[in-house]
Amino acid sequence: MNVDAIRDGIVIDHITAGCGMKLYRLLGLEALDVPVAMITHAVSAKRGRKDIIKIDAEFPVDFDVIGYVDPGATVNIIRNGELQEKKQIEMPETLVGVIACKNPRCITSCEQELPQVFRLADREKKEYRCIYCETKAAGL
Amino acid sequence: MTKRSIIDVPDLSLPELDRLMDTAEDIIARPDDYADACRRKKLATLFFEPSTRTRLSFEAAMYELGGNVLSVTGAATSSAAKGESVADTAKTVSCYADIIAMRHPKEGAALVAARNASVPVINAGDGGHCHPTQTLADLLTIRREKGRLDRMTVGLCGDLKFGRTVHSLIGALSRYAGLRFVLVSPEELKVPSYVKNEHLKKNGIPYLQTTDLEEVIGDLDILYMTRVQRERFFNEEDYLRLRDSYILTPEKLKKARKDLCVMHPLPRVNEISVAVDDDPRACYFKQVLNGKYMRMALILMLLREAGKL
Numbered sequence: 001m002n003v004d005a006i007r008d009g010i011v012i013d014h015i016t017a018g019c020g021m022k023l024y025r026l027l028g029l030e031a032l033d034v035p036v037a038m039i040t041h042a043v044s045a046k047r048g049r050k051d052i053i054k055i056d057a058e059f060p061v062d063f064d065v066i067g068y069v070d071p072g073a074t075v076n077i078i079r080n081g082e083l084q085e086k087k088q089i090e091m092p093e094t095l096v097g098v099i100a101c102k103n104p105r106c107i108t109s110c111e112q113e114l115p116q117v118f119r120l121a122d123r124e125k126k127e128y129r130c131i132y133c134e135t136k137a138a139g140l
Numbered sequence: 141m142t143k144r145s146i147i148d149v150p151d152l153s154l155p156e157l158d159r160l161m162d163t164a165e166d167i168i169a170r171p172d173d174y175a176d177a178c179r180r181k182k183l184a185t186l187f188f189e190p191s192t193r194t195r196l197s198f199e200a201a202m203y204e205l206g207g208n209v210l211s212v213t214g215a216a217t218s219s220a221a222k223g224e225s226v227a228d229t230a231k232t233v234s235c236y237a238d239i240i241a242m243r244h245p246k247e248g249a250a251l252v253a254a255r256n257a258s259v260p261v262i263n264a265g266d267g268g269h270c271h272p273t274q275t276l277a278d279l280l281t282i283r284r285e286k287g288r289l290d291r292m293t294v295g296l297c298g299d300l301k302f303g304r305t306v307h308s309l310i311g312a313l314s315r316y317a318g319l320r321f322v323l324v325s326p327e328e329l330k331v332p333s334y335v336k337n338e339h340l341k342k343n344g345i346p347y348l349q350t351t352d353l354e355e356v357i358g359d360l361d362i363l364y365m366t367r368v369q370r371e372r373f374f375n376e377e378d379y380l381r382l383r384d385s386y387i388l389t390p391e392k393l394k395k396a397r398k399d400l401c402v403m404h405p406l407p408r409v410n411e412i413s414v415a416v417d418d419d420p421r422a423c424y425f426k427q428v429l430n431g432k433y434m435r436m437a438l439i440l441m442l443l444r445e446a447g448k449l
Contacts, residue, residue: 105267107248111225114252132248133269136334 003037003054010061011076012053017041019070020051026065026098029055064092068099068128093120095128095137103135141447145254145261146438148270149312156441157312161280163437164430171204177440178207181448184237185211186229186253187264188220189245193406193428194264194273198241201435210237230257238448239439242266260442262435268304274405275308276438277431282313282362284430285401285423291318293359297386298366298411300325305405306366307335314339321347322356326385328378329368353386357396363388365404365411389413393421403427 015023020040029036034057044050066073067089077085095118101108108114108130118128118137128137146152152160167174183202187195199209210233220229226244230253233240242253243264250263250270265271283289294313300306300323310331313319321340323331330349340347350356357363368383387410388402404412404424416422443449 103247105245105247107226107244107246107252107266110246111227111252113225114227130248132251133267134247 003039005081006054006056006078007081009034009057009078010055010059011078012055012061012066013050013074013076014044014047015051015053015073016070017047017049017051019073020053023051023066023069023073024053026069027062029053032057032059034059062098063087063089064095065098067092068095071126091120091123091126094118094131095120099128099137101130101133101135102138103130103133106130106133106135108132141445143258143260143446144442145250145257145263146272146442147250147254147261147263147266149272149275149308151272154315157276157279160276160434160437160441161283163440164280164433165284167433167436174205174436174440176206178202178205178443178449181205181207181238181443182236183207183209183439184233184240185209185213185264186233186240186242186244187211187213188249189243189265190214191243191265193431194243194271195241197273197428197432198262198264198435201432201439204432205436205439207238207439226252227256229253230261234258238446239443241435260446262438262442265304268302270308271304272308273431273435273438274305275312276434277427278305278309278364278403278405279312280430280434281403281423281427282401284426286361286399289313290316292361293320293322294362294364295322295324295353295356295360296331296364296366297324297353297388299329299368299382300331300366301329302369303366303405306331306364309364310335311339314343314345319345321345322360323347323349324351324353324356324386325349326351326382329382329385353388354392354395357392357400360396360400363396363400363402365402365408367404367407367409367411383409387411387413388416390415390419393419396421 037054039052041049071089071091073089075087100116117131119131121127121129185195185198202209226249234257239260241262241264245267247267247269250266254261296306370379400421401423402421
């Protein structure tokens with residue numbers, strides 16, 4: 001399968017196979033009116049299979065979202081057809097406005113203008129907790 | 141000068157906890173020295189949920205420091221009924237008061253208030269989440285009764301699943317050395333795994349889980365009884381079945397040590413027989429009094445830090 005190289009844009013590579021669509025959704029890529037390619041289960045020498053997202057335009061990528069969904073992914077910024085920058089993604093210490101607390105007793109359940117903020121509670125377990133009520137973030 | 145709020149016990153370091161307890165003991169010893177400590181200062185008690193003990197304790201604390209109290213009780217009589225946010229309430233009340241004590245049914249409400257108020261906020265209970273001043277009362281009670289907070293066996297009995305005071309006390313005591321916990325509850329109301337992982341397993345603190353109070357009561361230095369809370373159950377049948385799981389009676393206390401300290405965050409329903417009240421080991425009403433002294437110490441600390449005293 002061939003997907004053309006991009007000239008100015010972003011490639012999110014080494015996404016864990018099966019996580020690509022979650023990233024696509026959380027990054028809000030469906031709202032873009034530029035070409036976006038989603039490749040799932042591509043062959044990877046290192047990982048066996050991986051997903052890849054190519055965005056054929058400059059786009060303010062939210063690295064925190066990628067770090068939350070798949071901290072093993074890499075982000076390549078392409079300019080004039082050349083690799084301008086390669087970023088290794090890490091889990092963010094705080095996650096703002098990405099996911100919502102599901103606890104009906106949380107203050108965010110009735111005051112919906114409050115920012116949804118989660119903190120990284122356990123890096124090993126990839127566990128985030130709501131800063132208001134400490135409820136564990138539900139899986140994606 | 142820093143405005144600081146207290147949302148949960150870990151907001152206080154161990155030296156700060158010690159200093160608060162020292163201040164509380166000094167207040168007990170020399171109350172007249174503190175009678176004007178907060179003169180012309182105002183505490184706003186914002187209680188959006190029913191409470192007798194905690195609100196009165198905060199108010200009594202402020203009056204005994206020579207300060208004044210502005211009080212809101214019940215969401216129905218406040219601007220919250222008109223839909224005002226916690227953030228706006230906190231900003232508004234900051235214009236009138238020097239310090240705020242707030243109870244709210246929603247978890248995290250105190251943090252929102254603290255982030256928006258320009259004066260210190262003390263969490264007086266946010267739903268089932270935190271109730272730090274109860275834990276401060278518990279710590280002072282243990283220190284006064286036992287003369288220490290380390291090297292002892294602490295039994296917690298009753299609803300260990302939903303009881304926020306239990307989780308908070310385990311967290312606070314797990315910072316002291318030589319502790320051992322005995323967790324007595326029905327299977328359905330055991331301490332949640334995350335509390336055990338975060339405080340006991342992580343710190344290598346030994347603990348025993350059992351359903352049999354009588355079997356372990358003789359090993360305990362502290363017995364912390366809790367109420368099975370009706371409001372936590374969806375099913376009345378389960379509540380009624382579990383409510384009477386553990387009732388502490390003079391008969392059961394015969395097997396306990398002479399220097400056992402029996403505690404309870406109150407209110408009790410029937411989990412401690414009234415006949416136990418006369419036993420010198422019953423410390424739960426002392427706990428109520430200690431709560432007031434710790435709240436006095438906390439109000440003083442926060443007002444001093446904020447440069448208001």
